[in-house]
Amino acid sequence: MPDTELAQSLTGTAAAATASPRYFVRFTRQQRYMHAVLFTTFLGLAATGLVMRFSESFWARKFAAGVGGFGAILFFHKLCAIVLTIAFLIHVKEVFQRGLLRREKGIFWGSTSMVANWKDVKDLFGHMRWFLGLGPKPQFERYAYWEKFDYWAVFWGMIVIGFSGYAMWFAPFFAHFLPGWALNAVLVIHSEEGLLAILFIFSIHFVNTHLRPDSFPMDMVIFTGVESEEEFSHKRPLEYKRMVAEGKAESRLGIAPPLWLVNFSKVVGALAIAIGLMLLVLTLTAYFS
Numbered sequence: 001m002p003d004t005e006l007a008q009s010l011t012g013t014a015a016a017a018t019a020s021p022r023y024f025v026r027f028t029r030q031q032r033y034m035h036a037v038l039f040t041t042f043l044g045l046a047a048t049g050l051v052m053r054f055s056e057s058f059w060a061r062k063f064a065a066g067v068g069g070f071g072a073i074l075f076f077h078k079l080c081a082i083v084l085t086i087a088f089l090i091h092v093k094e095v096f097q098r099g100l101l102r103r104e105k106g107i108f109w110g111s112t113s114m115v116a117n118w119k120d121v122k123d124l125f126g127h128m129r130w131f132l133g134l135g136p137k138p139q140f141e142r143y144a145y146w147e148k149f150d151y152w153a154v155f156w157g158m159i160v161i162g163f164s165g166y167a168m169w170f171a172p173f174f175a176h177f178l179p180g181w182a183l184n185a186v187l188v189i190h191s192e193e194g195l196l197a198i199l200f201i202f203s204i205h206f207v208n209t210h211l212r213p214d215s216f217p218m219d220m221v222i223f224t225g226v227e228s229e230e231e232f233s234h235k236r237p238l239e240y241k242r243m244v245a246e247g248k249a250e251s252r253l254g255i256a257p258p259l260w261l262v263n264f265s266k267v268v269g270a271l272a273i274a275i276g277l278m279l280l281v282l283t284l285t286a287y288f289s
């Protein structure tokens with residue numbers, strides 16, 4: 001092949017490679033599966049818990065009758081609780097293995113950690129100033145302050161709601177070392193904390209994750225695991241710049257999600273959001289009626 005043709009061929013190949021967008025991995029397959037278990041079981045817990053919490057409501061009685069009565073509702077509530085507890089314990093085990101045994105940097109502190117730091121405080125107030133047109137939009141690292149807030153809200157909820165739920169489930173066992181008033185208190189705690197979790201997830205979390213302008217109508221990265229270079233550099237510019245500066249861009253490269261996965265994710269995500277918003281409306285209606 002003549003030199004001119006070879007040069008033209010290489011130029012065309014380089015241009016085609018440049019034109020095709022690159023994708024970077026944000027969540028591993030295990031993390032995506034864990035999130036799928038989390039939101040599926042949470043929807044199940046929310047739906048069954050609301051039916052028992054507002055058992056006198058017309059819609060709660062109809063729903064319970066449709067699945068075999070309140071006994072069946074309680075069975076599914078406990079089943080979802082067990083699955084979610086196992087997933088939570090697996091996550092905690094992995095975090096401590098990576099942080100304490102493998103001594104991976106950035107698990108408990110730093111730019112890649114889910115632990116809040118001083119930058120998150122500055123980003124919060126900087127974001128508020130930006131909302132009011134009083135300053136520039138803050139640039140975020142791997143996790144923004146609201147993502148950390150989401151994470152720790154779920155973590156706190158798992159401990160408080162989980163313990164109170166198991167205390168009611170196995171009341172004779174817990175009665176050996178808890179006074180009677182404490183067992184009465186866990187019923188209130190479980191009910192009110194459950195309502196708070198539902199209100200938080202179906203309003204704050206949905207808005208922050210999916211309904212904000214950068215991601216509307218849905219952030220697909222938790223389903224596909226990857227995001228385009230343009231999206232990555234726009235949403236998390238500090239992480240993108242750090243990754244390029246440290247020469248880690250190639251190690252984070254992924255492949256474009258197949259069309260079936262994108263469409264499947266849209267259907268599952270839209271269904272989850274629709275169910276969540278419906279439960280939110282039913283909660284507010286039953287609570288204030």
